[in-house]
Amino acid sequence: PNPNPNPNKVGLLQILASQFPAVLIIHPVYMLYTIVLGAVRTSRLVGNSHVTDLWADQAYAAFSVGHKMIAVVYYVLNLRAAVKLGDPVYYQRQDAWRLANAGK
Template sequence: MTRGERGTHRWFLVKVFFMVLLCLCDLGLNSSLEFDDFVGSNTDDDAKNILVLMFGLQMVIQISIFLTLFLMMGDTYLFRVGLLGVLAKQFTGVLLLHPLYIGYTMALGGYRVTEMHGDTTVAELWTLPGFTPLSVIHKIVAAVYYVANLRSTIKLGSPLFYNKDAWVNLYYDSNRDSATIEQGGGGGGRRRKMV
């Protein structure tokens, strides 16, 4: 490895560590916001603002996860030469999952904070109409979200995404394969251009 490659590799490892740390923080907040009583018996508005702060922290963490993934994609050869469509095609699932998960978290968190800013306790939260199924679906989507982000992070560790020659060869191979088709049998087939 050259000195520049070692520096790039270290920077990639820092982003991987940061991605895992952010996912763990979001997991921790998902595990506690709906189950722990942060307010206790204190019912004044200042004490209830902790709920809004925790919800805001969760939103900041989820946006940071997206930005970290975007920074990792920004280091790829495809991103640097402007082939964003090709890069997005490689990560379509996780890129679509981010707005879905962030939107769902905002809706559920807004519902939770609004109810708990009233006199609803954590125990009463689970008796609210529709809250339990919404929370269960959110946790399932969260699990898919964590797996998708970690798989994309691992996929971005492949040297293929940083190698110009590999993408140029893939491009020429795909154009050659789509421009001609094999006709006839055996080894003496003719090639014909596709229209």
């Protein structure tokens, strides 16, 4: 057995990417969307603006609703991945796991 815990060096990163591609895509998308929306909100509230002024801007409101929709996808994908990771096959020897998932 390889004592190296680095998933990339033992070949697990490719397996994780093949098992959870949507999760690996949605994380940076959701993070970037959250950062941009937060920066816009902060920049508009720095002055004398009130939070209700944000909602008067239809573009901000649309992006905020879009953020909520992406959040639903983000959390559903993460919950599915968490449930899938409860499968005992992910906690067997690495070689057996790699062989079991090679054809999937």
